[in-house]
Amino acid sequence: MAQVITITSGKGGVGKTTTTANLATSLAMQGQRVVAIDADIGLRNLDVVMGLENRIVYDLVDVVEGRCRTRQALIKDKRFPDNLFLLPAAQTRDKDAVTPDDMIALCNELRREFDFILIDSPAGIEGGFKNAIAPADHILIVTTPEMSAVRDADRIVGLVEAYEKSNPKLIINRIKARMVARGDMMDTPDVVEILAIDLVGIVPDDESIVVSTNRGEVAVLDRDSMAGKAYNNIANRLLGHDIPFLVLDEKQGLWAQLVNMFRTRR
Amino acid sequence: MGFLDNLFGRKQPTSSSVAKERLLTVLVHDRVHLSPHDMDEMKREIIAVIERYVEVTNPEAIEVTLTRGEATDHLKADIPLGRSRQQ
Numbered sequence: 114m115a116q117v118i119t120i121t122s123g124k125g126g127v128g129k130t131t132t133t134a135n136l137a138t139s140l141a142m143q144g145q146r147v148v149a150i151d152a153d154i155g156l157r158n159l160d161v162v163m164g165l166e167n168r169i170v171y172d173l174v175d176v177v178e179g180r181c182r183t184r185q186a187l188i189k190d191k192r193f194p195d196n197l198f199l200l201p202a203a204q205t206r207d208k209d210a211v212t213p214d215d216m217i218a219l220c221n222e223l224r225r226e227f228d229f230i231l232i233d234s235p236a237g238i239e240g241g242f243k244n245a246i247a248p249a250d251h252i253l254i255v256t257t258p259e260m261s262a263v264r265d266a267d268r269i270v271g272l273v274e275a276y277e278k279s280n281p282k283l284i285i286n287r288i289k290a291r292m293v294a295r296g297d298m299m300d301t302p303d304v305v306e307i308l309a310i311d312l313v314g315i316v317p318d319d320e321s322i323v324v325s326t327n328r329g330e331v332a333v334l335d336r337d338s339m340a341g342k343a344y345n346n347i348a349n350r351l352l353g354h355d356i357p358f359l360v361l362d363e364k365q366g367l368w369a370q371l372v373n374m375f376r377t378r379r
Numbered sequence: 380m381g382f383l384d385n386l387f388g389r390k391q392p393t394s395s396s397v398a399k400e401r402l403l404t405v406l407v408h409d410r411v412h413l414s415p416h417d418m419d420e421m422k423r424e425i426i427a428v429i430e431r432y433v434e435v436t437n438p439e440a441i442e443v444t445l446t447r448g449e450a451t452d453h454l455k456a457d458i459p460l461g462r463s464r465q466q
Contacts (some may be wrong), residue, residue, distance in 0.1 A: 260402050267406050296393025303399050307406065 119249035123265030125236030133233040139348035141197035153235035157202035164329025174203035213247030220248035282313035314347035436461035
């Protein structure tokens with residue numbers, strides 16, 4: 114029986130879709146049977162981030178409205194043809210085309226065939242968000258260490274409680290170690306203290322994310338990507354492994370420090 | 380003279396600590412669903428009630444604030460009273 118995990122944030126642009134794509138891929142790399150559902154109807158993007166945008170035939174709304182069988186709408190990821198699938202959102206409809214009960218029924222159908230169902234929630238706290246969290250067994254809240262994102266994350270924590278979902282877990286994304294070191298970005302303990310929920314991962318700000326997204330690849334497949342490493346760690350924690358958090362401070366070698374010094378002076 | 384300030388320990392608070400403080404204040408208000416406007420409204424009503432019982436010398440000096448505690452948040456009202464002995 115699958116676990117249904119919803120990735121949400123309140124604020125837009127903090128990395129929900131990137132997080133969903135990376136966790137889904139990382140779990141599939143470990144042999145788990147995974148389906149990622151894009152619940153952002155009208156503004157779909159998980160297909161692009163996973164590099165599957167050219168293969169869409171049917172979408173979530175087609176499934177819900179009975180125009181195809183669920184299986185027909187699932188897009189196979191060629192890198193993991195046996196165990197990684199995407200159910201894309203509709204691009205030409207609005208979020209009212211799907212109800213929370215539809216999402217619960219859909220996930221109940223998929224639960225039998227998969228180990229993990231990851232749902233990429235739209236930003237905001239309206240209908241689309243409610244659809245995304247309705248079937249969730251677990252909720253991951255993504256934030257960045259910025260005031261607006263943390264404030265919105267706090268609102269989501271409150272709503273998650275109101276919908277009687279327990280223990281949302283926190284992912285802090287796009288941490289800039291250099292800014293944290295000079296006191297210009299809130300540190301992980303600050304954000305955890307403010308939101309008062311359990312931390313499941315910290316992800317450094319990493320240019321390789323932009324590059325891999327440009328290519329329709331995901332960072333967890335790139336061995337050199339720090340963000341990819343961070344997402345692999347989160348996936349392992351979801352599988353119940355006890356993995357220490359990455360150390361993101363700037364205690365590099367002397368040469369790197371010198372380079373940094375000259376960079377900041379200029 | 381940021382450099383000299385740092386040298387003599389007169390540091391400005393970092394922008395991250397400013398962010399944290401501001402955020403904590405905003406969240407206390409968000410969590411009790413009390414906007415700054417409602418807060419002003421409540422303050423005026425509190426003053427009106429208190430003035431029925433005691434003489435408030437300077438209503439401007441009354442402070443009503445939401446503060447963050449360990450386990451609970453607090454609504455605090457600080458109301459300076461006059462010391463005049465006239466009946």
